[in-house]
Amino acid sequence: MRSNVLVTGGGGRLGRALSQAGGPGVFGLSSRELDITDAAAVRSALDRLRPDVVINAAALSRVQDSDTAPERARAVNAEAPGDIARVCAALGLPLIHISTDYVFGAETRRPWRESDPVSPVNNYGRLKAEGERNVVSACDRACIARVAWLFGDGEDFVAGLLRSDAETVMVADDQVGSPTPIVPLAERLLALADRMSAGESVPKVLHLAGSPPVSRADWVAAAFEALQGAGKTTPRLVRVxxxxxxxxxxRPHYSALDCSLAAEFFGGEIDWRIAAARPETFAEPVLPA
Incomplete structure (x- = not known):
């Protein structure tokens, strides 16, 4: 039986994907409907909606905002997650907190495991890492879900390149990460919510991202190749x-996530290449704006 899930940040990309994947059992509240920096408002929303599980997908996700609006970024990305966790703990509710691959940034050539110490190289990563610590310390029934490089909703990096109408696009060849198709990710998060609601023991941290690791340029090249095979015109890719x-x-050069624990937990990896090979993934928005 599917759980009733409250999603903070319901107006964002992942929040909308969760609502679409979960249907009427998912209550997606946008930042206008619920300010997560107001702990009393969070408690009121939980009392009113009585969800089985909370997914905190609210964040200031633009990396530069942590530098240009540091006080707001700290409130949303670091402090509010702890407040949400304390409310969930008081009500006995499981919490899935969405975090990021950017909590890592130290030099490495292998994907980051859940057990690796965080090593952020910018303020965004540092605040998200602080938010993780605040959640784990406040709620025993919390799971940190780290995600990365979302695509497939018409608002991702590749879709942006296609909308630019540029004849040539430059893409970094020395930035390696984990492109993640947003719809399979949403489905996996909701499955995680169901298992937590049922009282199943889950890891405290899970890397829910696409596999295998790939450079940003190679990811774009794969998408462009699929589009060209379907007769679509794409810009010329220049690797820089x-x-x-x-x-x-x-920004980290290597933030790819090792998702083997999640693959074992769910019975398989999320292979980004499958979604990237479908021209419709990038040609048309998958989710409503």
Whole structure:
């Protein structure tokens, strides 16, 4: 039986995917409907809706916002998750807190495991790592779900390149991560919610992302190849180093996540190549705006 799930950040990309995948049993509340920095409002929403599980998908997810709006970023990404966890603990509710691959950033050449110490290289990653710690310390029934490089909703990196109408696009060839198709991710999160609602023991941290690791340029190349095979026109891809883009925010060169624990837990990996090979994944938005 599917659980009733309250999703904070319901107006965001992942929040909308969860609502679409879960149907009427998912209560997605946008930031306008629920300000997660207001603990009393969170408690009121939980008392009113009485969910079986909470998924905190609310965040300031633009990396640069943690530098340009540091107080708001701290409130949303670091402090509010702990407040939500305390409310869930008081009500005996399981909590899935969405985090990010950007909690990692140290030099490595292998995918990051759940057991690896965090090593953020920018303020966004540091605040998300702090949010993780606040959740784990406040709620015994919490699971940190780290996700990465979402795509398949018409608002992702590849879709943005296609909308640019540029004849040539530059993409980093030295940034390696875990592209994650958003619909399979949403389905996996809801399955996790069901298992937590049923009282099943789950890992405290799970990497729920696509496999295998790939450079950003190779990911884009795979998507472009699929589109070209379907007769679509794509820009010419030029591979460049991350340094070519400049910018004041440092980003990790290697943030790929080892998802073998989740694969064992759910009975298989999320293979990003399957979704990327479907031209419709990028040609048309999968989810409503």
């Amino acid at each position: 180093p991350m340094a070519a883009f400049g910018g004041s925010v440092r």
